[in-house]
Amino acid sequence: MKLDSKIPDGPMAEKWTNHKFNVKLVNPSNKRKHSVIVVGTGLAGASAAATMAELGYVVEAFTYSDSPRRAHSIAAQGGINAAKNYPNDGDSVFRLFHDTVKGGDFRSREANVYRLAEVSNQIIDHCVAQGIPFAREYGGYLDNRSFGGAQVSRTFYARGQTGQQLLIGAYGALSKEIKKGGVTMHVRSEVLDVVVIDGQARGIISRNLVTGELTRHVADAVVLATGGYGNVYFLSTNAMACNASAAWRAYKKGAAFANPCYTQIHPTCIPMHGEYQSKLTLMSESLRNDGRIWVPKAKGDNRPANDIPEEERDYYLERKYPSFGNLVPRDLASRNAKQVCDEGRGVGSTGNAVYLDFADAIKRLGKDVIESKYGNLFEMYERITDEDPYTTPMRIFPAVHYTMGGLWVDYNLMTSVPGLYALGEVNFSDHGANRLGASALMQGLADGYFVLPNTINDYLASAEIPKVGTDHAAFAEAEAEAQGKLDKLLAVNGSRTVDDFHRELGQLLWENCGMGRNAKALKEALEKIPQIREAFWKDVNVLGSAADLNQALEKANRVADFMEFAELMVKDALDRAESCGGHFREESQTDEGEALRNDDEFAYVAAWEFQGLENEPLLHKEELVFEEVKLSQRSYK
Amino acid sequence: MAEKINVTLKVWRQNQGEEGEFKIYQAQDIDTEASFLEMMDIVNEGLTLSGIEPIAFEDDCREGICGCCGAVVNGKTHGSHERTTLCQLHMRKFKNNDQIVIEPFRAKPFQVLKDLIVDRSGLDAIICEGGYVDVKTGNAPEAATTPIKRALAEASMDAAQCIGCGACVAACPNGSAMLFTAAKVSQYALLPQGHPERAQRATNMVNKMDELGFGNCSNEYECAVACPKGIDVKNIARLNREFIKASLMSEK
Missing domain, CATH: 1.10.1060.10 (Alpha-helical ferredoxin)
Structure with a gap:
């Protein structure tokens, strides 16, 4: 495999414009002769499917949910970034680009990030035209707020439900095309494999989750927009069914997997409370606009928060990072929270929490203002914890939230398998080793509305795509393999549930490949993962049949893939013996305990190529070249 | 504060194309800090290990925003906690030895697909x-x-x-x-x-x-x-x- 990032020549600011001119086009009447499969209908998938259908391509879209509107993009709370500079505070495309490259700790590809910043403004224009009710000022103009890692206010929002509103916009666009016949929608359909014929992605095997029937679908290109792999940790802020299976199947069919060790631990989540816990809930980063993070100065101070006097509180982010304060990037906020808890200054019943306090903001702005900005988040917090954040500080702790790693893609968003594309969180391209807040929505919509619809044409117009049918042997083979795996899971008939195994794997990863990583713990995880996987295949208990609605079987099939994927993630974490962004190797830190990069040895994208399960994957390195943003130790002080 | 309670579930079970019926299951030692769906998870783990197929119910985000979850609990859609989805309902709203009746959303256009899952x-x-x-x-x-x-x-x-x-x-x-x-x-x-x-x-x-x-x-x-x-x-x-x-x- 030879990786070619296909970064266009020319000055950074002109690359995208020039590229759109230089790629091959498919003329309007020929577009209907091309078919595209889109897997996943979150922000990236729904926007891509709708836009390609508007252009005239024949689109088939797939989601495991009962409706495209359920995708987990819906849970994004705080907002979406754009370089509009409406607040007149010095923002620009270049600054958004610069902040994103720096925020990602210099491990992303400059050209992709620049393009992201460049199209960000078009996204806002489009979403406003779609009737998304963004927050507005009294004069009727759009309001902005601040997010971590930036010193400008560039985040557009719809209360604490920005992801919901943007997804419903994209779902509306998709519904419009379903109605017009441009998109054939398959709901309750889970993709079990990608079919590759003569080196090209040509289709998928899908399972109807109601009847269990496997179906074959052929197309000229396949687009994966299937989200991240955070659920490999069992507990994360992801939705219950989020999974890595489609990406993992693609990897096993030849798509390189890039930087799997880059996982984002989000600093502000509701802390864990029990063994039975099924997921963790995020409290939006936007809360750090007005909330102040603190712990008691003294160890083991277990007085109620409101009884601790001001002078005995340590607002540690404001103290350590005076210029960014509570709005440092996520990786820093998380590591600092862990540090104060490790020192014994954590709060709550487990000692694994810090306070996020709104008392000052309520005093300054009034309860009404805070309620109008964050009302639904406060309500969610109250529902879960039975505590009132208007009167008692929130207790928060970091949790697995987002995965920056993903399928390797070139500038066109094509993976290393021709005809196979990856959009949104499932690709690796824009966030480096740490994603800034309010940038996931931006990337998903950039990829789907504006990037892919302008790059996929290059492949469709220039590649030799022979006519094949679903009777091709490759389809039969993939289907038989998928069916075989389901049958095998049902046949084990062991003594432990799927969740039981998943929890075991997740705990191991959280301990050994979580917020702090070191070679010894990673090596230990590499020994244990195959043991858990082996035990899973010997002792898992899945009841029922494959020819029925069977949720345990669906889950088992996803967990089986996590059991394999986890090993690659840990391997990558071990291989990258530097700290960068969310990947904190304890052996590599500054005197002040900050992540210490090693640019001489590690300024590359680690793209792994599958060599069979029993063999070591092959590492390919895409060197990262920084022309515009100078490589430097990140500082938010 | 957290305590443990026992509740009895009366749950609607139905396979595709068949008549449905209520079944009784016990949920033991449930932490009142657990969510309603976490209680259901615990019951399902127990059912699985005793060879009974787990209760099918729909959920995904468990944050009250995706709209997947929903059942009629003691006669009320999403249960009795106002302005709350089923996934955000917590067991602290129940008492020890309560009986909880759980049925799918029922409406003419909402055909039951399995147990508590309906076609919307x-x-x-x-x-x-x-x-x-x-x-x-x-x-x-x-x-x-x-x-x-x-x-x-x-x-x-x-x-x-x-x-x-x-x-x-x-x-x-x-x-x-x-x-x-x-x-x-x-x-x-x-x-x-x-x-x-x-x-x-x-x-x-x-x-x-x-x-x-x-x-x-x-x-x-x-x-x-x-x-x-x-x-x-x-x-x-x-x-x-x-x-x-x-x-x-x-x-x-």
């Missing part, structure tokens, strides 16, 4: 008839071109919060989807972007709702009580106005 695709079909602004990617003018009164944007957002869970339909004695449809029609009726298509939007969405067998609205307002997002019945009045205006001023 009718709601998507209604959206397909006009629950959007017909704007192609690339058409949009600069976002700041049209100022929109803050109060209108806020009212539109109030309506746009609908999560499409279908509780309003299940709570309505007529199985009407008026609140659902009204929320979407209102979101766009309140904003200038929605105006060019407002007449056909109201007409087509209401017609689709009728065609799919959703019932008529007889102002029972059960929907608004059931709605976990607090969608206001005022939206139904607005939908009625939009619909009547559309039929009076038909452009076709």
Whole structure:
């Protein structure tokens, strides 16, 4: 495999414009002769499917949910970034680009990030035209707020439900095309494999989750927009069914997997409370606009928060990072929270929490203002914890939230398998080793509305795509393999549930490949993962049949893939013996305990190529070249 | 504070194409800090290990926003905690030895697929008839071109919060989807972007709702009580106005 990032020549600011001119086009009447499969209908998938259908391509879209509107993009709370500079505070495309490259700790590809910043403004224009009710000022103009890692206010929002509103916009666009016949929608359909014929992605095997029937679908290109792999940790802020299976199947069919060790631990989540816990809930980063993070100065101070006097509180982010304060990037906020808890200054019943306090903001702005900005988040917090954040500080702790790693893609968003594309969180391209807040929505919509619809044409117009049918042997083979795996899971008939195994794997990863990583713990995880996987295949208990609605079987099939994927993630974490962004190797830190990069040895994208399960994957390195943003130790002080 | 309780579940179990029935299961040692669905997880783990297929129920985000979850708990859609989805209902709302009756959302267009899972695709079909602004990617003018009164944007957002869970339909004695449809029609009726298509939007969405067998609205307002997002019945009045205006001023 030879990786070619296909970064266009020319000055950074002109690359995208020039590229759109230089790629091959498919003329309007020929577009209907091309078919595209889109897997996943979150922000990236729904926007891509709708836009390609508007252009005239024949689109088939797939989601495991009962409706495209359920995708987990819906849970994004705080907002979406754009370089509009409406607040007149010095923002620009270049600054958004610069902040994103720096925020990602210099491990992303400059050209992709620049393009992201460049199209960000078009996204806002489009979403406003779609009737998304963004927050507005009294004069009727759009309001902005601040997010971590930036010193400008560039985040557009719809209360604490920005992801919901943007997804419903994209779902509306998709519904419009379903109605017009441009998109054939398959709901309750889970993709079990990608079919590759003569080196090209040509289709998928899908399972109807109601009847269990496997179906074959052929197309000229396949687009994966299937989200991240955070659920490999069992507990994360992801939705219950989020999974890595489609990406993992693609990897096993030849798509390189890039930087799997880059996982984002989000600093502000509701802390864990029990063994039975099924997921963790995020409290939006936007809360750090007005909330102040603190712990008691003294160890083991277990007085109620409101009884601790001001002078005995340590607002540690404001103290350590005076210029960014509570709005440092996520990786820093998380590591600092862990540090104060490790020192014994954590709060709550487990000692694994810090306070996020709104008392000052309520005093300054009034309860009404805070309620109008964050009302639904406060309500969610109250529902879960039975505590009132208007009167008692929130207790928060970091949790697995987002995965920056993903399928390797070139500038066109094509993976290393021709005809196979990856959009949104499932690709690796824009966030480096740490994603800034309010940038996931931006990337998903950039990829789907504006990037892919302008790059996929290059492949469709220039590649030799022979006519094949679903009777091709490759389809039969993939289907038989998928069916075989389901049958095998049902046949084990062991003594432990799927969740039981998943929890075991997740705990191991959280301990050994979580917020702090070191070679010894990673090596230990590499020994244990195959043991858990082996035990899973010997002792898992899945009841029922494959020819029925069977949720345990669906889950088992996803967990089986996590059991394999986890090993690659840990391997990558071990291989990258530097700290960068969310990947904190304890052996590599500054005197002040900050992540210490090693640019001489590690300024590359680690793209792994599958060599069979029993063999070591092959590492390919895409060197990262920084022309515009100078490589430097990140500082938010 | 957290304590452990035991509850008895009376759960509707049904396979596709078969008659359903209630089954009784015990949920033991449930932490009151657990969510309702976490309690269901614990019960399902136990059932699995005793060779009984787990209870099928739909959920995903468990944050009250995706709209997947929903069941009728002790006669109430999403349970008795107002403005709360089932996934955000917590066991602290129950007492030791309570009996909890759990049934699927029932309405004529919501066919049971398995146990507590119903087919709500009718709601998507209604959206397909006009629950959007017909704007192609690339058409949009600069976002700041049209100022929109803050109060209108806020009212539109109030309506746009609908999560499409279908509780309003299940709570309505007529199985009407008026609140659902009204929320979407209102979101766009309140904003200038929605105006060019407002007449056909109201007409087509209401017609689709009728065609799919959703019932008529007889102002029972059960929907608004059931709605976990607090969608206001005022939206139904607005939908009625939009619909009547559309039929009076038909452009076709």
